[in-house]
Every structure is written in structure tokens, then in C-alpha cells.
Amino acid sequence: MISRRSLLKGSVALGGAAVTLDLAGWAKAWAADDMMYAPEEGASLQLLRWKRFVQSEEDSFLALVAAFTAATGVAVEVLSESMDDVQPKASVAANVGTGPDMFWGLYSLPHLFSEKCIDVTDLCTHLGEKYGGWAPSAEVYGTSGDKWIAVPVAYNANLINFRISAMNEAGFSEMPGDLEGFLELNKALKGIGKPGGMALGHASGDGNAWVHWVLWAHGGYLVDANDEVIINSPETEAALEYARQLYEAWIPGTASWNDAFNNKAFLAEEVWLTNNGVSIYAAAKRQAAEDPKMAMIAEDMDHAFWPIGPAGKPTEFHICYPLLGMQYTRYPNAVKAFMQFLMEAEHYEPWLEGAVAYLSHSYKAGDDFAFWSADPKLVAAKPAAWRTSTAGHLGSVGEKAAAALADFIVLDMVANACSGRESVSGAIKIAERQAKRLYR
């Protein structure tokens, strides 16, 4: 029987020659040798995930799923929903006790019904030990008490996307790492007629990412470690004053932007600095062969970390994607086998490679994945899991933090203050009242 080890031995015997082991081969070897859970007889699974943003990510994910099925005989049906719809569907399924076996959602999804999730402590402990340990934020999202309730499979890094030439023209040789420098850059960009802009509409991804960064960078928080509302603070005021200055330096119209606006504005050379995943770059590269303008944009753009403020440490907010199994499933072993399969480096790496850095790894060994050194412009996405704060930041990551994000409490506060619709203190007061309601 061919096992993964014998295959490995074979490749070593070839004297280091590049032996490409195809996915199906790996999968079969893994099932025979390393699979910790024997799937139940006749098992088949349903997985509900968020709808892909990068086609090649979905392609490589489905290739993984097919390899798992071929190796174990467990059919996995993958269903897709828009990001906003995964959470309500999972909550209803958890309550009703029927539905897809696995849900792959965002942020704190497993914490909304932690007692209904399959215990994956043994699996996550094993994976953590095998692959150099989980990122701290991954542990926060994946555990409830001393139990693991979900596998934090990946992160979506939200980075500053900028045009190198515009930054240089504005008098900066590199992206400033501090708040003052970053504001100066934005003002200078406006001065040369190549302004930046970030979403202030109800954009659950990009909008929430930058407003939480600006709040946390100044040391402002919605709640403290005991989930007491502490938004009404001088730090929040400073954050709002700063955000207002940024807003004034940006292109008009950011208040109406949702998640897709900045992508198209950046590619149309209407904005020259924004925040996003690496999907703008991916889109430019994809079209580069047919469109010289896209080739030029891909060549001239780069990604950067968010500046660090008085808080003194990174205060970025990247999306975490936890994968959870429901207790009502008839095939818990098959669920865990699938999760293990997904996270084994031999499968995990090609999948993330297919995502072209749209997804970042959550365990340490992922730092060594070869694709991270393939394109220096994608390196900023690499440490997302280590640089991110969790939803709720100091507070818990449960349903209250999820509701605060969904109700755009911080986003509306920043938008109200930036636009002058409310005074800084008025905007804070409204947010405080809403937050107190959620965190009662």
C-alpha cells in the first residue's frame, strides 16, 4: 500500500529531484496513514460557506474537496451564500437542529451557539502541536472556555492598498508607519489631485476594518474586558477628530461606498490609496494580459500594514473565517476528518496558494509556505492572524460583538462625526446608547 510516508521516502530517494505529488496522491496517502478519525459508513456532508471573492480560491478549495471525497469516499456538497447570510442561516440551523453539517462563516460565528458546535479540542490541539501553534487571535475565535468549538481555518487580511507612483509624487518614499505621517500622506495625495478614500457606507468588510483600526489605534474601545461599554472616552474623541481629517482629505462620495466601490474606483484611477484585501491587485493581475492599464496598475501598486498609533501596537482588524461542525450531524467523525484534511499542510498550502493571498494561514508553520516568497507585494497579508485584533477587541467575541459589527455602531459613529452630521460628542453618545443596549 502506498502511504504518504512511502511517497515521501520515494521523493527523498530521488535525491531531492523535484517530484510533484498530485493532490489526489497526497489525499489517498493521508487517508491511509494520517487520518485521525474514521468517517462513518456511508457518510456524506454538506458545508455552507461564504461566496468566494477570488475564483481561483474556490477552484482550489473544490479541488481539495474532490480529493477528500476520492480518498475517503465521503461526498461533500459545498453550498455558497453571501457573507451576510451565513450567520442567520447557521443560527437558525443550530436552533432547529437540522441543516448543513458544517458552516464556514466569519469572526465570532461559533460563539453564537457554542454549545451546539462539535468539540474539536483534540483535533485543534493536534494541529497546533504539529504546525507550530495557532495565532493568538485564532485561539480566541476558536475556543470557548477550555474547549475548541471551531477550526479557525484562515484570515482575510485588510491592508492599505496604494499606488507607489502617487505616494512618491506626494513626497513619500514609503508608507508612513505612524498616524501623523499617514494623515500627511493623505493630505498630500489630495494636493496632487490623486486622493485616497475608504468606505464610510454600510460596508461590513472594508468599512468596519478601517473604522475599528482608527478607534483602536487611538486607544479607544467599545467595551472593556468585562464587556462594560467604555466608548465615551477622550481616546475615542481623538480617533474621531483624526478620522474627520482623513475624510476631508479623501475623494468625495466615500460616505456612500459599500464594499465593492473602492475596488472599482482604485482600478479606474479615481482613488490612489484605499483599504482592501489583496483582491484589487488580484483583479489587476488577472486582466493584465489583455489590458495594459491593468498591467500598469498591478505593477505600480502595493500593500502596506496599517499605521500604529498611541496604542503602540498593531490595531488591525482582519476577518477570521472559522469552520464549525454542528452537533446534530450524523457524521461527526467525517466532519472532523474533513477539517483535519483541510488543515494538513500538504492540502492547506495549495489551497491558500490558489487564493493568491486573499486568505492567510492561521498556524505558525504557514509562515514557511513557499507561495509567500513568490510575490513580495503579497507579503503584507502573511502575518494577518498575528496582527489582527479580535471582534470586540478587549471584550468577548460572542454574539454581542457580532451584533455591534452588524449594526455598524462604530462605523456609524465615525461616519456621523466625519460628515459633521453629529458633533464628535453627539456621535459618541449615540454609539454609547446603542452599545449599552447590546451589552446589557
Next chain:
Amino acid sequence: MAETPLETARRAAAPDDAASAWTRLQSNRNWLGFWFMLPAAAFLILFLAYPLGLGVWLSFTDAKVGSEGEWIGLENYEWLLGVAPVSDFLGIIANELFGTEFELEGDTTFWLSVFNTLLYTVVASAIKFAIGLYLALLLNRHMPFKAIIRAVVLIPFIVPTVLSAIAFWWIFDTQFSILTWMLQGLGAIAEDHQINWLGDETMARASVIFANIWRGVPFIAITLLAGLQTVSASLYEAAVIDGATRWQMFRYITYPLLTPIIAVVMTFSVLFTFTDFQLIWVLTRGGPFNATHLMATLSYQRAILGGYLGEGAAISTAMIPFLLAAIMFSWFGLQRRKWQHGGRDD
């Protein structure tokens, strides 16, 4: 009521009292009416009354998506409406219309959504009615290609809302707006001037109202056109003989005879506009600064995305009094038949 021969025959055939009661239930005309009504009633109760009742019930609980919740009485309403709803209601109107800074007791976003919904409904419905009536009068005249023109007028109504909303999304895009581009081409605005269609509160409100009007006019125009065609031509002939002006013909013949149709069509139009969701959700998601958040969109945001079903249900339930008022107004205000026939109202 006299027994039918069938009932008599069945009675004779009945072996005992129970059977005779059963036979009576089967054949009695009153009971038969009840049986025939039952499927429709069951349908209405199951699909209309029950969901409505459940929604109202949820609004008195702290239910979240995935959990049943407990009875909390009026707490959701107290949180939304505040302790002084009337002053909050007047306060938000003053704040939005006159720029005052009245501090609300209730939930600012909720009151803003109430204001937005009323503004959206009143302005859009009034303009839709004016344009719809004008179009109907035009289309009622003899002209070449009448059938084709009438079909073309219906197009906005036929296109799925989400599709037309996406088209408007591009039309109103701050950076890529075709309207801005045209105005720039015509020299009406400077080359580098971008109109902030959906990023400015007033412009965003105007833009979504415009999109709603575009979509809603055909419904009103075509329905009123149907009404116009029922007006007898002899009335106009008599009026012409009497020397009536065009305005007098409209005022004293067309308008009174059209009122029942207007009542129905405007009731529907107001209800559709008040409960609009898709257009707003695609165009602005309630932004900027919640300036276009309607009660329906806020309810969805709180209940489904935020998970607070009870509070979302309370926002939905708060729409009912407004909708009832709109229905009452059109039925009692516009459907007074004596007035239509030249008599006095009671």
C-alpha cells in the same frame, strides 16, 4: 329556511341522531357556505394572519436569531420610541427639516428611519401620482402606435427591482455616474466636478426617491388609464355641447369618476412605497449616515444581520399604524360615493 329535497332525503336515510347531525353539517346551506369559505380562510390565517401575529408577538420578546427569547413586554418599544414618542417624532422632523439639534430620548436611528420612510413615501407617492395621472391622460388620447407606446411605458414596472436598482447604482455612482458625465459634456458643471449622488444626505434621498418614482409611475399610469377608459364618451360630448373647457371636463367629469380607482391605486402605491426594501438595500444599504434607512431596511439590519429578532420585529410592527392610517385615509377620504355623484357628504 326550508329544507332542500336533498336534505330531506338525507334525513330520511340517516340511521341515528349523530349521523343526522353530520348529514346536516354536510347539506345545510349555511354550513355549506362555511365549508366553501374554509380553504380561503385557512389560507389567509396560515399565510397572513399567523405571520403578522407572530411578528407582533416577537416584538414583545427578546428573541434572537436561533433562540426563542422571553417575554419582555414593551421594552423593545420603550428603547426605540423613548419615553416621549410624540416629542421625539416632532424633534426628528425639526432636526431634519430645519437643522435644529433637539436631543431625542429614543433610538436616534429608529426615529431617523421613521422620518426617512415618511419623506420617501409622501414625496415619491405625490410625484408618482402627478406623473402617472398625466401619462394616463396622454395615453388615453388617440395617437399613432398607441399600443406600442403603452407597452413601453410598462417597462420600468416589468424589470425586476434588483436589476433596475443595480442600474441606478451605476447611474448614481459618485465616480462613474453617467449623469455627471453628461452634465460635464454639456458644460453644465466643471470637468473635474463629481456630483456626490449617494454620498450626500439630501442628494442620496433625492436619488432613491427618483429611482422609486421611475419604477412606480407605470403601475399608476396604466391603472388610471384603465379607469379612464371606463368613463363614458357621452359625458364628454354633453360637456362639449354645454361649452365646458378642458379643465372643467377634467375637474367635473374625469376626476370624480376616477376617484375610486385613484383610491385603490394610491393605497397600493403608498403601501408599496412605505414598505420598500430592495431599492434602498441595493443602492445605499441605508447610508449615508442612515439618511436613507427606511423602517423596513432598519428592521432587516437589526433582526437578521444583527440577530435581534425582537427589536427588528418591533420596528416592523411600528410600521402598522402608519399603514393603517394610509389605508383609512384613502378609503374614507377618497371613496365617498355621495360626493362623487355631486351630493353632499354626511
